[in-house]
Amino acid sequence: MKIALIGYGKMGQAIEAIALGRGHEIVHRIDINSSHLLEKEHLQQADVAIEFTTPETAYDNIIRCFDANVPVVCGTTGWLDKLPQVKSQCLEKHQAFLYASNFSIGVNIFFELNRRLAELMAPQSAYGVSMEEIHHTQKKDAPSGTAITLAEQILEKVPGKKGWVNEESTDPAQLAIISKRINPAPGTHTITYSSPIDDITITHTAHSREGFAAGAVTAAEWLKGKKGIFTMKDVLSL
Ligand SMILES: NC(=O)C1=CN([C@@H]2O[C@H](COP(=O)(O)OP(=O)(O)OC[C@H]3O[C@@H](n4cnc5c(N)ncnc54)[C@H](O)[C@@H]3O)[C@@H](O)[C@H]2O)C=CC1
Numbered sequence: 001m002k003i004a005l006i007g008y009g010k011m012g013q014a015i016e017a018i019a020l021g022r023g024h025e026i027v028h029r030i031d032i033n034s035s036h037l038l039e040k041e042h043l044q045q046a047d048v049a050i051e052f053t054t055p056e057t058a059y060d061n062i063i064r065c066f067d068a069n070v071p072v073v074c075g076t077t078g079w080l081d082k083l084p085q086v087k088s089q090c091l092e093k094h095q096a097f098l099y100a101s102n103f104s105i106g107v108n109i110f111f112e113l114n115r116r117l118a119e120l121m122a123p124q125s126a127y128g129v130s131m132e133e134i135h136h137t138q139k140k141d142a143p144s145g146t147a148i149t150l151a152e153q154i155l156e157k158v159p160g161k162k163g164w165v166n167e168e169s170t171d172p173a174q175l176a177i178i179s180k181r182i183n184p185a186p187g188t189h190t191i192t193y194s195s196p197i198d199d200i201t202i203t204h205t206a207h208s209r210e211g212f213a214a215g216a217v218t219a220a221e222w223l224k225g226k227k228g229i230f231t232m233k234d235v236l237s238l
């Protein structure tokens with residue numbers, strides 16, 4: 001498979017290593033200094049694009065892929081206010097788009113655990129719920145995309161929680177997400193249900209970026225030749 005890497009930073013390079021190891025070809029490594037490669041004539045040389053850049057650049061990059069008729073796997077976080085526009089553009093232009101806040105198999109299983117735990121805890125009013133996420137200091141967005149996905153799952157199930165805030169909160173209607181930036185930390189997410197009697201805690205800890213990169217390559221292999229809007233639930237049949 002011919003892959004265009006849009007974003008050749010920590011993730012772009014980790015994805016390249018996995019993709020080459022699986023016999024794929026990298027046709028473009030597009031970074032801030034080589035953005036002319038985002039022109040249609042270049043992007044069209046790829047079977048699929050994998051986009052890991054910045055919250056400010058992801059939207060334009062995705063639309064460029066649609067205009068070049070190239071399926072796009074996107075892992076960039078912090079731009080989701082524009083997700084409805086991306087989805088409508090994807091459908092209008094008959095393109096293929098797959099976004100995940102986290103591509104690792106472990107986190108996608110953790111999402112399922114989180115959903116089930118929230119369902120079980122929903123009637124247990126003695127427990128308060130909170131979240132902590134820890135990442136490296138180069139991370140641009142807070143809370144992490146993964147934390148937002150986890151929070152949305154909890155808000156869907158736990159009555160009385162109306163939204164999340166990225167700070168400590170005494171408002172029972174708000175789910176507090178505490179973000180810590182410490183090196184080295186590829187990504188740790190912890191959810192705690194706490195009562196005067198006991199606590200229940202679930203944690204996912206990434207030991208490296210390998211799981212994110214492998215999941216993104218698997219998603220690209222799966223997306224090639226498809227049309228529509230997909231998530232890792234489709235790829236992993238969860
Ligand atoms: N969904 C997932 O599983 C994961 C998502 N991420 C997300 O991926 C994104 C990138 O993360 P890292 O690689 O760690 O960041 P990074 O800062 O190491 O790399 C970002 C790269 O994008 C490049 N870039 C900036 N503007 C660009 C443009 N207009 N066109 C092309 N390239 C451009 C930069 O030069 C830089 O090399 C972040 O939003 C992060 O949160 C990170 C890990 C896993």
Ligand SMILES: O=C(O)C1=N[C@H](C(=O)O)C[C@H](O)C1
Nearest residue numbers: 077101102139144145146187
């Ligand atoms: O920026 C990172 O590094 C990561 N970003 C993603 C997120 O925002 O959730 C996924 C992972 O946690 C690493």
